[in-house]
Amino acid sequence: MITRLFLQTHRTPVLSAEDCAALEAAAARTQEFAAKRIIVREQTPLTQCTLLLNGFIERFRDTPEGRRQILAIHIPGDFVDLHSYPLKRLEHSVAALTPVTVATFPHDKVHELTKRSATLTELLWRSTLVDAAINREWIVSVGARSAAVRLAHLFCEMFTRLDRIGMTRGLEFDFPVTQIDLADATGLTAVHANRMLRQLRERRLVEFRQGLVTIIDWAALKEFAGFDTGYLFFD
Incomplete structure (x- = not known):
């Protein structure tokens, strides 16, 4: 279908x-x-x-x-x-x-x-x-959120949307994009995005490696990102 x-x-x-x-x-x-x-x-x-x-x-x-x-x-x-x-x-x-x-x-x-x-x-x-x-x-992310928070928020959004259609595995999901793509989506340079991804990993929040996202601590990641699903209108 x-x-x-x-x-x-x-x-x-x-x-x-x-x-x-x-x-x-x-x-x-x-x-x-x-x-x-x-x-x-x-x-x-x-x-x-x-x-x-x-x-x-x-x-x-x-x-x-x-x-x-x-x-x-x-x-x-x-x-x-x-x-x-x-x-x-x-x-x-x-x-x-x-x-x-x-x-x-x-x-x-x-x-x-x-x-x-x-x-x-x-x-x-x-x-x-x-x-x-x-x-x-x-727009809020690019204009008002710090670099690491932008990436964290994007990972939260992708996880939530993919989970709704059954495309997650526990706290993991495939997100086969490059670090350059992540940078272009968040208004960062590729070098800055790389540093922020390392920061998120070192904070034990989320890891992005070769197109696979592994959320280490979902509650902490949501809190760090200030993520709320309201804008997705999941009624």
């Missing part, structure tokens, strides 16, 4: 069996992308939305000086560009962080879903608003 993880992440409002079937039928095809491949290029006209089925995706902007700011990291079950339905283009790019599989939902099919059901409309709209709430929390 293509939409299983999306519905597992966004559990309210609850869809009827008919609406679930309609959402599933709206997917046109699946497609695979290699790691680092561009999936959506900024300012390119779009006619479809993308649902991530497997792997990790980044939304990002590159500056003229060559710096990259990762704006979001998406996990399986996320629509990575649902907002392209009304906007018809994005002001940022979308790329595969790892090898990924995606499903495409043509805009005309999304339009049919919104005409078909108020509940489906609410669900799609709500998922976009949650995505925006996560983005605002990232």
Whole structure:
């Protein structure tokens, strides 16, 4: 079922069996992308939305000086560009962080879903608003949190979101990104990110090694990060 993880992440409002079937039928095809491949290029006209089925995706902007700011990291079950339905283009790019599989939902099919059901409309709209709430929390991290806390908060968020869809193993989870990716997501240099990862490990909070995150002390990590799940809207 293509939409299983999306519905597992966004559990309210609850869809009827008919609406679930309609959402599933709206997917046109699946497609695979290699790691680092561009999936959506900024300012390119779009006619479809993308649902991530497997792997990790980044939304990002590159500056003229060559710096990259990762704006979001998406996990399986996320629509990575649902907002392209009304906007018809994005002001940022979308790329595969790892090898990924995606499903495409043509805009005309999304339009049919919104005409078909108020509940489906609410669900799609709500998922976009949650995505925006996560983005605002990232802005808080880059603008107001210390470097080590930024990374700790990101690990807390990824653990919580992946745990909701059954992609954790106890206090471990796969997060196959590089230290450069972590730096680009938190507004740090790669060297600074490396030092902060070492600090988190020495504090016995969390360890990141070769794409595997091991949380050493979950309660202490949450407290250090000031992490609260409210912005994820896990009703």
